[in-house]
Amino acid sequence: MAPFISIKNISKKYGNFSAVDNVSFNLQKGELFSLLGPSGCGKTTLLRILAGFEVSNTGSFEIDGHDMDNVDPADRPVNIMFQHYALFPHMSVFNNISYGLRRTSLPKSEIKSRVEELLELVRLSGMSERKPKTLSGGQKQRVALARALARRPKLLLLDEPLAALDKKLRSDTQFEICKIQEQLGTTFIVVTHDQEEAMTLSTRIGVMNEGKLIQLGTPKEIYEQPQTSFVADFVGEISFLEAVVKENKNTHWLMQAAVPIYVSSDSNFNVGQKVKLALRPEKISLTSRPTGNINEFKVDILDFAFYGAGTQYRVIGPEGVKLKLYQSHNQPSKANSPMLKTGFVNFSPEAIIVLES
């Protein structure tokens, strides 16, 4: 099946600085795709290229088989929801949402009923005569979403859609965006620097750094099988251990970090090869007594932070190996005593992610 959205080799340079460096990916119709990366990684520039506000130096962008290269932003079947919403302050909610529709040949009655529909979709019925200034942050965000959806774009771009909202509102709005996206079946590209937002919202994530698309996959793939240490570090908490490959023991590889560590991996390594081992905090267990697990060593507890549903610890092991670990409180208390000064950590060979050093 031909991809619905096809982005090929897009690059954008400002002088010698590569804002977007040879980015390619395809999307199917109805996907909710996130571009995730730290600020300045080029994700917003890429979004502006797709909207038509910036012209890329190389590459092509097709929607449904149509090349968008020479299409004016006004004519692209693409709409964008700006980070700070960019609602027109001198227009009512109704006029904001209908702005795009009034530029078409639609009859007035049709425009009115479409706006009513959109207001209902974003739960703002009865607000149509309000001015943006009188709305709360969450309401403005919903007006901006309705306005961007009004022309029924084939592709909707959302620039940090939740960044301006407070934390509680953010999680509610996340689910709302997902719901609306499912309901309409529009293809969404969300730009965000918040990995949690990207995880919960998207069907797929593209991680960007320094203008390059580094890894593309489902949230689970990105979290559990990061391909570079940048991705591993940027998405979620993680601890790294430098290690050298020692020998292949049938099902496991023995690797020498500060302590010997058994790793289960399908990849092939050369003996003596340097690697980086990465461990997610929730995959490590902390106990007060040794349990006899294959990967286990004694640690000193440096500090801990109580998170309600769990506690995060920072521990230090042999040769100054530092680990972050997270103990959920649903496990009957093993080591969750704040009095504990030392303990034992263990983790299964399958939990370890092996990255190139």
Next chain:
Amino acid sequence: MRYDVPLIVKVLAIVGFGILYIPVMIMMIYSFNSGKLVAVWAGFSTKWYRELWTDDILLSALYKSLLIGMSSATISTFFGLLIAIAFVRFSAFRARLTLSLVASAPLVMPEAVTGLSMLLLFIAMETTFGWPSGRGVDTIMIAHATFGMCFAAVVIQTRLRDMDRYLEEAARDLGERQPFVFMSITLPLIFPSIIAAWLLSFTLSFDDLVIASFVSGPGSSTLPIVIFSKIRLGVSPEINAIATLMILTISGMVLAGSMLILKRDSRGKKN
């Protein structure tokens, strides 16, 4: 929070504003003086206002000043808007530095210099193209529009710079093209600054004496020129009356303008 203003600040404020406004108030009061002498109160009367009404020279000067003020303010505002857009929307262009110097020089140039150079220009133009033939209302208008434009540009630039540039992109994204984006988004949002720029250029033109005396010709004396020439023959209470009317007109216009701006702003300036 209540804050006790130190006595010295109060005194300075009262003295400062007193120096500014007491003479104006005295002049306004004496415009109702029935006597011929300016400084001796002889009873209340509105006869100088009635006399003003029959003074053809003053009335025609007033008419010319209003005509020149309004038309030059309109021209100033239009070109000031174009300059402001060039500066705010186009960050790098070749003549930027030159334009910024050219556009701000008249703000600090002595009026006598501006007036004289305008006069020389008009004479040179007349001998070369035969236009403008002689000096009159049109030359004053051109001269006033030229320096008013620079003030208008400064006023409009400030507002344009504060405007969220994403608003225009949002409009384009929603299917609008230039110049309609400008008409439906930019212009309504910078409208208060356009009113302010117009009022400022009008006021500058309406009370300008120096430049107008250089570029005016016979029969095109503006109000300030007539008043100034009358004062040389001694201040008559009639001058007090016309000055009072000028003050009232200008403050009335400024007040109306500010109210219009406030009203628009309270309807929503920022989102």
